[in-house]
Amino acid sequence: MRKDKPSRTACKVALNVVTLGAKPEMNKFLPPGIVMYLSSEAVRDLFSQSAVVAGVGSRIVFSYIPAGADGRPDAGRWTGLMLWLQKVAGEPWTWSLRPEELGLFLEETGWKIALEQVESIRKHGVEYYAVATK
Numbered sequence: 001m002r003k004d005k006p007s008r009t010a011c012k013v014a015l016n017v018v019t020l021g022a023k024p025e026m027n028k029f030l031p032p033g034i035v036m037y038l039s040s041e042a043v044r045d046l047f048s049q050s051a052v053v054a055g056v057g058s059r060i061v062f063s064y065i066p067a068g069a070d071g072r073p074d075a076g077r078w079t080g081l082m083l084w085l086q087k088v089a090g091e092p093w094t095w096s097l098r099p100e101e102l103g104l105f106l107e108e109t110g111w112k113i114a115l116e117q118v119e120s121i122r123k124h125g126v127e128y129y130a131v132a133t134k
Helices: 008-021 040-053 076-088 099-108
Strands: 059-064 127-133
Touching (some): 099 127
């Protein structure tokens, strides 16, 4: 598998998330555990395309791996091991984001941080969970 190419599984799930959002009765997108396996371009496309089909009041709930000072996914003291294990398993973490950059990323892709999220940005294990609204 090429490093810049997301796995087929991740692409299928991302496509299903966008497709579900195109249904008028759907106002929630739930891609937790997906974005870290996609390329930066694919993550940006996922959020931007979801924003296009999402109605006012829609929410997107997702988890992400924070980026370290070097821009790579950061799993704390276990980073080297986790990155190696993910690569060996065929599902390398290819996208991460610094928590302080979340608001700008969401704004650029048509979303904003949910009000309840602003005060509760906490790490759970090696991931952050986030909620954004339209």
